Amino acid sequence: MAGRTTGNRQGIGRGEVAARIVAAIPANYLLTSLATACLARLLWRGFGVDPANASTAATLTSFALFAVLALVAFAMRSAARLWLWMVASGAVLGGALWLSLASGGRL
Amino acid sequence: MIHLLPLAIAIAAFVALAVSMKRHQRDFVGRLLPEPQARLARVTGWLLLGVVWAIDAALLGPAMGTLVWIGEASMGAWLTVAAITWKAAR
Amino acid sequence: MKDGLRQSMALLHTWSGLLIGWLLFAMFATGTAAYFQDEITRWMQPEVTGPADPAASAQGAVRFLNTVAPDAKSWYISLPNSRAATTQVYWQPGGERPAKRGETSALLDQSGHEITTRETRGGFFLYRFHFDLHYMPVLWARYLVGIAAMFMLVAILSGVITHKKIFADFFMLRFGKGQRSWLDAHNVTAVLALPFHLMITFTGLVTLAVMYMPWGIAANYASQDTFYETFLGRSETAEASGKTVPLADLGTMVRTASAQWQGRRVGYISISNPNDAAAQVDMSRAPEAAFGARGESVTFAGATGRMTGAHDATGAALATESVMIGLHTGRFARWGLRWLYFLSGIGGTIMVGSGLVLWTVKRRARLPDPARPHFGFLLVERLNIAAIAGLATGIAAYFLANRLLPLEMADRAEREIDCMFLAWLAVGLWGMVRPAARAWAETLALAGACFAAIPVVNALTTGRGLVPSLLAGDWTFAGFDLVMLALAAGFVLASAKAAKARARVGNRRAPSARRAASS
Numbered sequence: 001m002a003g004r005t006t007g008n009r010q011g012i013g014r015g016e017v018a019a020r021i022v023a024a025i026p027a028n029y030l031l032t033s034l035a036t037a038c039l040a041r042l043l044w045r046g047f048g049v050d051p052a053n054a055s056t057a058a059t060l061t062s063f064a065l066f067a068v069l070a071l072v073a074f075a076m077r078s079a080a081r082l083w084l085w086m087v088a089s090g091a092v093l094g095g096a097l098w099l100s101l102a103s104g105g106r107l
Numbered sequence: 108m109i110h111l112l113p114l115a116i117a118i119a120a121f122v123a124l125a126v127s128m129k130r131h132q133r134d135f136v137g138r139l140l141p142e143p144q145a146r147l148a149r150v151t152g153w154l155l156l157g158v159v160w161a162i163d164a165a166l167l168g169p170a171m172g173t174l175v176w177i178g179e180a181s182m183g184a185w186l187t188v189a190a191i192t193w194k195a196a197r
Numbered sequence: 198m199k200d201g202l203r204q205s206m207a208l209l210h211t212w213s214g215l216l217i218g219w220l221l222f223a224m225f226a227t228g229t230a231a232y233f234q235d236e237i238t239r240w241m242q243p244e245v246t247g248p249a250d251p252a253a254s255a256q257g258a259v260r261f262l263n264t265v266a267p268d269a270k271s272w273y274i275s276l277p278n279s280r281a282a283t284t285q286v287y288w289q290p291g292g293e294r295p296a297k298r299g300e301t302s303a304l305l306d307q308s309g310h311e312i313t314t315r316e317t318r319g320g321f322f323l324y325r326f327h328f329d330l331h332y333m334p335v336l337w338a339r340y341l342v343g344i345a346a347m348f349m350l351v352a353i354l355s356g357v358i359t360h361k362k363i364f365a366d367f368f369m370l371r372f373g374k375g376q377r378s379w380l381d382a383h384n385v386t387a388v389l390a391l392p393f394h395l396m397i398t399f400t401g402l403v404t405l406a407v408m409y410m411p412w413g414i415a416a417n418y419a420s421q422d423t424f425y426e427t428f429l430g431r432s433e434t435a436e437a438s439g440k441t442v443p444l445a446d447l448g449t450m451v452r453t454a455s456a457q458w459q460g461r462r463v464g465y466i467s468i469s470n471p472n473d474a475a476a477q478v479d480m481s482r483a484p485e486a487a488f489g490a491r492g493e494s495v496t497f498a499g500a501t502g503r504m505t506g507a508h509d510a511t512g513a514a515l516a517t518e519s520v521m522i523g524l525h526t527g528r529f530a531r532w533g534l535r536w537l538y539f540l541s542g543i544g545g546t547i548m549v550g551s552g553l554v555l556w557t558v559k560r561r562a563r564l565p566d567p568a569r570p571h572f573g574f575l576l577v578e579r580l581n582i583a584a585i586a587g588l589a590t591g592i593a594a595y596f597l598a599n600r601l602l603p604l605e606m607a608d609r610a611e612r613e614i615d616c617m618f619l620a621w622l623a624v625g626l627w628g629m630v631r632p633a634a635r636a637w638a639e640t641l642a643l644a645g646a647c648f649a650a651i652p653v654v655n656a657l658t659t660g661r662g663l664v665p666s667l668l669a670g671d672w673t674f675a676g677f678d679l680v681m682l683a684l685a686a687g688f689v690l691a692s693a694k695a696a697k698a699r700a701r702v703g704n705r706r707a708p709s710a711r712r713a714a715s716s
Contacts, residue, residue: 178537
């Protein structure tokens with residue numbers, strides 16, 4: 001099944017595959033890390049969960065998030081749109097994390 | 108020992124589920140079943156799996172019961188596959 | 198769009214599966230064996246008999262430690278669980294002189310005598326191998342294993358998306374149909390234990406979560422140690438006072454701790470500043486005693502034996518993590534569930550193995566010239582032989598070495614492990630030099646023969662062979678030998694199938710070869 005698909009997708013070049021692999025692994029890790037850190041902060045500072053449980057809950061979620069993002073990186077039709085989304089959400093999460101750390105600090 | 112009864116019911120459940128699938132009806136009944144009967148088999152299969160869960164949960168508590176249920180269901184499915192494969196090969 | 202999604206998921210499934218398939222196979226195989234690590238250890242220490250009582254074992258350990266390291270900075274005692282008989286002790290020597298790792302640990306029986314014959318790492322090695330690997334730094338190994346587990350998670354999810362249809366007709370294996378049979382085997386093993394595969398992969402990542410995803414903790418804590426102190430409840434260790442006071446009876450403390458936890462077993466004891474007025478004893482509950490792997494702990498003042506503190510991690514997320522680790526390791530599982538774990542693990546191993554073989558089977562038909570495949574195909578085919586038949590032979594060699602190496606050999610435990618990898622390497626090389634189809638039949642037969650030899654060698658070298666064990670009702674030993682025979686039968690059967698497939702492929706290829714020769 002899998003092997004034959006390359007023929008139907010003549011439009012996909014090496015560049016696009018590389019873009020998706022980079023998005024699915026290193027960029028995904030970066031984005032997931034940011035999201036995990038933000039979630040840990042949000043649960044603790046925002047919802048009043050104790051920090052140990054907040055950190056653990058965020059860590060447990062992170063693996064599911066990474067796996068789903070890896071699938072999305074290959075499922076989205078346009079690699080350009082994919083990257084746009086990733087960069088945008090990364091910027092938002094990074095900004096939020098920076099603000100939260102600057103205002104709240106860590107234990 | 109406590110796995111025997113749930114396992115037997117799980118096998119019955121998967122046989123029922125297999126009977127509800129077109130591809131396996133030939134092996135079990137020798138002909139295609141009309142849709143109402145297939146649906147009955149499907150519902151019976153899921154109900155029996157529910158019964159297995161209820162037994163496990165009652166005996167072992169919901170957490171351990173669910174875990175054991177997954178294991179027994181896997182085993183039951185394996186034995187069903189073995190039976191179907193063996194039957195189809197003859 | 199829908200087709201596009203299926204195609205991209207199929208590609209993802211194929212390539213993420215292939216890339217780490219060999220490592221995953223080894224992790225699944227040795228991890229599955231680890232469900233019986235205590236039984237394997239007992240089989241590999243035939244001189245040790247009988248169960249062990251935790252309180253008596255703790256007292257025995259203290260007697261031993263008092264003779265070898267009375268002035269140590271700290272003692273660590275890992276008590277036997279209900280399936281094991283031996284106590285593992287470590288100590289951190291006092292004074293400045295550095296000590297080698299082998300000189301600060303010992304394996305004891307219940308009465309505190311060091312076990313010196315037939316030094317072995319037993320089933321514990323297989324357990325550690327499935328996430329620490331060997332001959333490489335543990336840290337690298339764990340990152341590799343984590344990457345493999347994440348690929349596995351992605352491969353499972355993309356596999357489900359690609360092959361939704363398999364849920365409609367997965368109840369049959371068709372044997373002897375080439376590619377179709379391999380696809381059936383892969384699908385059936387995948388679907389029937391899908392909850393297990395998802396659970397084991399996800400919880401596997403969770404066991405080393407802090408290493409793979411430290412940022413959740415880093416976001417709230419400046420130092421990881423602070424995090425650990427809050428949830429493990431480890432209190433600050435006091436400085437030694439310099440005044441010598443012998444340690445109070447550890448057996449009593451073990452019974453007190455156990456009573457505190459409604460009779461659950463004590464698993465692990467650490468003692469700082471033993472035989473000092475400031476001695477402190479920390480005990481944690483045995484992982485096998487409850488669903489959650491991480492649990493309650495208590496602290497005693499070592500000099501008086503009075504309980505000074507008790508701790509239990511609380512909170513939904515911490516409890517979830519603890520249960521996830523418990524689910525992965527299955528330490529709480531009794532016999533029935535333990536066998537279900539083991540069989541599911543075997544199913545997972547077959548799923549990974551059949552997936553690897555499927556990659557070559559699918560592509561062989563489409564090779565431009567099947568007699569001379571391209572390099573990538575050859576590489577995958579050879580690595581499959583090395584990974585599957587090689588590892589199996591290696592594990593069998595590990596068990597055989599345990600019975601055949603001289604009992605008093607220096608570094609014996611390490612040599613047993615070397616035997617495993619040497620056998621693995623030898624089979625891998627054999628697979629490189631022989632024609633692939635022939636190599637499959639030969640190496641699988643070799644694996645089968647090695648597994649079959651284990652009960653024979655066991656009966657010849659110890660008094661605990663299959664027949665005496667069965668007569669004595671010793672199910673640990675009898676069960677081990679019977680599983681070896683079952684594995685032997687499985688590999689011989691697989692070898693016969695491979696030989697038959699080779700004959701079929703040979704017949705099909707012959708006419709075309711003749712045509713090629715005559716033209």
